Amino acid sequence: MSDKFKKTILCIGAGYVGGPTMAMIAHKCPQYKVNVVDINPERIDQWNSDNLPIYEPGLYEVVVSARNKNLFFSTDVEKGIKESDIIFVSVNTPTKTFGVGAGMAADLQYWEKTARQIRKYSESPKIIVEKSTLPVKTAQAMERILTSKGQEVHFEVLSNPEFLAEGTAIEDLEHPDRVLVGSNETPEGLKAREELVDIYSEWVPREKIVTSNIWSSELSKLVANAFLAQRISSVNAISRLCEKTDADISEVAYAIGMDSRIGSKFLNASVGFGGSCFQKDILNLVYLCRSYGLNEVADYWESVVKINDYQKESFVMNMLTAMFNTLAEKRICLFGFAFKANTGDTRETPALYISKKLLEENARLVISDPKALPNAKKDLDGINGEITYQEDPYEAAAGSHAVAIITEWDVYKTLDYEKIFNSMKKPAFIFDGRNIVDHEKLFNIGFNVYAIGKPALTHF
Ligand code: NAD
Ligand code: UGA
Numbered sequence: 001m002s003d004k005f006k007k008t009i010l011c012i013g014a015g016y017v018g019g020p021t022m023a024m025i026a027h028k029c030p031q032y033k034v035n036v037v038d039i040n041p042e043r044i045d046q047w048n049s050d051n052l053p054i055y056e057p058g059l060y061e062v063v064v065s066a067r068n069k070n071l072f073f074s075t076d077v078e079k080g081i082k083e084s085d086i087i088f089v090s091v092n093t094p095t096k097t098f099g100v101g102a103g104m105a106a107d108l109q110y111w112e113k114t115a116r117q118i119r120k121y122s123e124s125p126k127i128i129v130e131k132s133t134l135p136v137k138t139a140q141a142m143e144r145i146l147t148s149k150g151q152e153v154h155f156e157v158l159s160n161p162e163f164l165a166e167g168t169a170i171e172d173l174e175h176p177d178r179v180l181v182g183s184n185e186t187p188e189g190l191k192a193r194e195e196l197v198d199i200y201s202e203w204v205p206r207e208k209i210v211t212s213n214i215w216s217s218e219l220s221k222l223v224a225n226a227f228l229a230q231r232i233s234s235v236n237a238i239s240r241l242c243e244k245t246d247a248d249i250s251e252v253a254y255a256i257g258m259d260s261r262i263g264s265k266f267l268n269a270s271v272g273f274g275g276s277c278f279q280k281d282i283l284n285l286v287y288l289c290r291s292y293g294l295n296e297v298a299d300y301w302e303s304v305v306k307i308n309d310y311q312k313e314s315f316v317m318n319m320l321t322a323m324f325n326t327l328a329e330k331r332i333c334l335f336g337f338a339f340k341a342n343t344g345d346t347r348e349t350p351a352l353y354i355s356k357k358l359l360e361e362n363a364r365l366v367i368s369d370p371k372a373l374p375n376a377k378k379d380l381d382g383i384n385g386e387i388t389y390q391e392d393p394y395e396a397a398a399g400s401h402a403v404a405i406i407t408e409w410d411v412y413k414t415l416d417y418e419k420i421f422n423s424m425k426k427p428a429f430i431f432d433g434r435n436i437v438d439h440e441k442l443f444n445i446g447f448n449v450y451a452i453g454k455p456a457l458t459h460f
Contacts, residue, residue, distance in 0.1 A: 005033040005070065009199075010084035012114045014038035014047055014073060016054055016169070016276070016345065017131060017162050018090035023063045024173040026071035028203040034066070036073045037080040047073035055344040055371045058170035081121040086195070088160075089114050090131040095280045104287040106135055106280070115145040118155070125154040127192045131162055133281055135288055136219040139182075156192035158183050159214050161221030166275065167342030179209045182217020189214075222285045226301055229278040231266045233307035239269040239453025240314060249453025250435060269452045271354070271406055271433030272311040274339030276347035279305055312350050315404075315452075316357040319431055322450055322458075323402060327361040331425070333400040335393060336407020336434075337369040337376040344371035350433070351406045352379050359385035368396035370409055394420060402429035408436050421445045427459065 011022045014036045026034040038044050046053035048067070052060060063071070074080065081087065091114055096107040111132060118128065128146070130139060139157045146155040159182035164172040179200045183193035193211055200209050212220070239249040249269040257264030273279075282305050289298035320327060339349035346352065351367075358365055364386040367376050373389050380387055390396040393412065397403050397420045405412055413436050421428055421442075430442055432451040439449045443457035450456045 006031040007085040007195075008033045008035065008083050009086045009088065010034075010080045011036045011088040011090055011131070012038075012077065012080070012117075013090035013092070013110075013132070014040075014043055014053075015090065015092060016056075016166060017164065018088070019047060019052070019054065020056060020059055020062075020164065020169045020173060021090065021131065021162060022088070023059065023066060023071060024170070025199060026066035026069075027062045029199060030066075030070055032070065032199065034071045035080045035083065036071070037075060037077045038073075039075065039077070041075050044073050044075050055342075056166065056169045057342055062170060077117055078121045081118055082123060084126060085124075086127045086129060086199075087118060088129045088131045089118075090162075093132045093134060093280075094276070095283055101287055104283045104290075106133075106284045106287075108134070108138070108141075111138070112141075112145065115142050119146050119149060122153050122155070126156075127195060128155050128157045129196060130157065130159045130218070133161060133221050133225075133277065133284075134159075134218055135284055136215050136222070138218060139214045154188070156184070156188050157214070158189075158192055158196055159217035159221075160196060161217060161224075163221075163224065166345055167340055174203070176204060176208060179204050180212065180217050180220060181209065182212045182214040185213055222281050222288075225278055225281040226285050226304065228266055229273055229282055229308070230301075230304045232268075232270065232273045232278075233304040233311075235267045235269050236272065236311045236452075237307050239311075242453035243455070246455045247453075248455070252453075268408075269435060270311075270350075270408075271315045271452065272308045272350040274347070274349040274351075276345070279308070279348055312353045313357075315350075315431070315433055316354055318450055319358075319402065319404065319429075320361065322431075322448065322456070323429060327358060327363040330363050330401040331366060331399055332358055332363045333366040333368065333396045333403045335368055335396075335403055335405045335412045336372075336409055337367050337379075338372035338407050338409075341408045341410065342371075344369075344375055346372050346375040346379055349379075349406075351376070354404070354406065355380060355387070356383065359383060359387070364388075366390055366396045366400060368393050369407065370411060372407075394423070398423040399425065400428075401425045402431060404431040404433060405436060406433050408434040413437060417442055417447070418445050421447060 011018045022034050022036045043053050091110040093106045096105045142157050181196050183189040242249045253267040256262050257267050286298045286302045337351040366388045428447050430447045435451050443449045448458040
């Protein structure tokens with residue numbers, strides 16, 4: 001611990017969660033020194049530059065306010081561990097791609113490596129905070145690894161899952177709905193819990209800081225994501241029924257959302273949910289249920305992912321059917337590649353599935369996005385077919401047979417669609433995978449308009 005500061009915090013993993021979360025803690029708590037380490041030197045260089053590794057509104061200002069004062073980014077994991085009193089583990093926990101549980105279980109190799117490093121380099125007692133999303137009971141495994149050398153050093157493991165959403169990370173961190181801290185219910189566990197609560201209390205109202213036993217905390221994170229994703233799959237499932245019955249999903253969602261027991265948020269029908277967490281966390285939950293022999297419970301949650309896959313497939317099938325069952329040689333423009341607006345992140349984006357399917361139909365793809373083109377290029381690298389990347393949406397749409405809106409970026413809501421229509425091949429099609437444009441207006445301009453869960457507006 002360095003003298004100038006009350007305590008030294010370390011975060012292992014400088015990704016979408018570790019970077020913004022630690023920047024916010026450092027910004028709000030100048031009395032704590034916050035070190036952030038990562039094994040990826042390129043990422044650390046970017047955190048130390050003006051060109052941060054992730055796009056997140058408001059992030060730059062928060063980072064700059066604390067960087068090199070009480071916020072430091074480095075690759076020196078050993079030094080970071082030795083210096084720290086509290087260690088947040090915020091490494092990636094993707095879906096396993098090999099061996100037992102492939103395609104379902106969480107891949108805990110990065111998490112386990114950090115546990116072993118902490119054990120190896122620690123010379124003083126520490127609080128270890130699980131920030132990554134992990135299967136319930138992981139804290140037990142963490143404790144077993146940390147104490148397996150019969151060390152003198154005491155480690156107290158806490159669970160403090162992160163609920164921020166990308167694109168609104170800074171707002172979510174600054175004004176969270178709640179902060180959850182789970183601990184062992186022993187005197188040491190409760191003391192460690194209070195230390196973490198003290199940090200958040202610097203800016204989060206005390207009544208929003210929820211404490212629980214450690215297993216409830218671990219499980220609550222998976223369940224929160226499963227419930228959120230379930231809402232989207234529920235509304236998306238009904239959107240398909242709307243398309244068959246001339247009902248309008250926006251009207252249905254509005255009507256049901258006004259019931260305060262249901263609530264109006266997270267009912268936007270879409271081309272399907274993406275992002276690095278919903279699918280992986282539900283699959284993780286499904287795998288856990290199966291491993292406890294709860295097959296019916298597992299099937300129930302797995303259906304949320306199946307509906308999501310079906311929604312993405314249906315979007316492409318609708319395009320193919322509407323465009324006379326052939327897309328070969330047709331120029332098709334995607335508006336948006338990120339998995340949601342206000343981020344450059346493309347992990348599990350529906351755009352990737354859609355791009356691959358369109359390329360299989362021999363369509364010529366033009367991809368446009370305000371922030372995600374570098375990631376889109378990496379994702380589509382090596383995939384057969386003609387792909388052009390064009391940030392300017394007017395240039396991207398010119399000469400196209402169809403425009404498909406994949407990401408709900410604000411910029412796509414206010415484009416001059418008359419100009420776009422005039423530059424396109426006829427008949428011109430628009431497929432609104434986010435229901436964000438004025439369909440009636442576009443139809444009157446001359447487009448054939450296909451939205452999610454709404455009657456198609458066509459000139460045929
Ligand atoms: P990420 O891939 O962006 O970041 C993880 C970082 O950890 C990477 O930079 C990687 O290099 C680093 N890392 C891996 N092993 C390491 C090691 N041994 N030592 C040092 N660094 C190491 O992932 P993310 O999106 O930040 O997610 C991290 C965790 O937070 C996941 O468990 C995820 O489920 C959870 N989560 C993510 C979000 C989100 O919006 N992305 C929100 C809530 C929770
Ligand atoms: C989600 C949760 O919202 C966070 O609380 C959680 O911390 C995070 O996962 C995580 O654990 O990683 P995120 O994936 O960043 O956050 O973004 P969301 O806003 O939840 O959007 C997820 C996907 O659902 C996006 O593709 C989005 O476009 C889609 N979505 C969202 C819809 O299709 N309809 C909606 O009504 C809302």
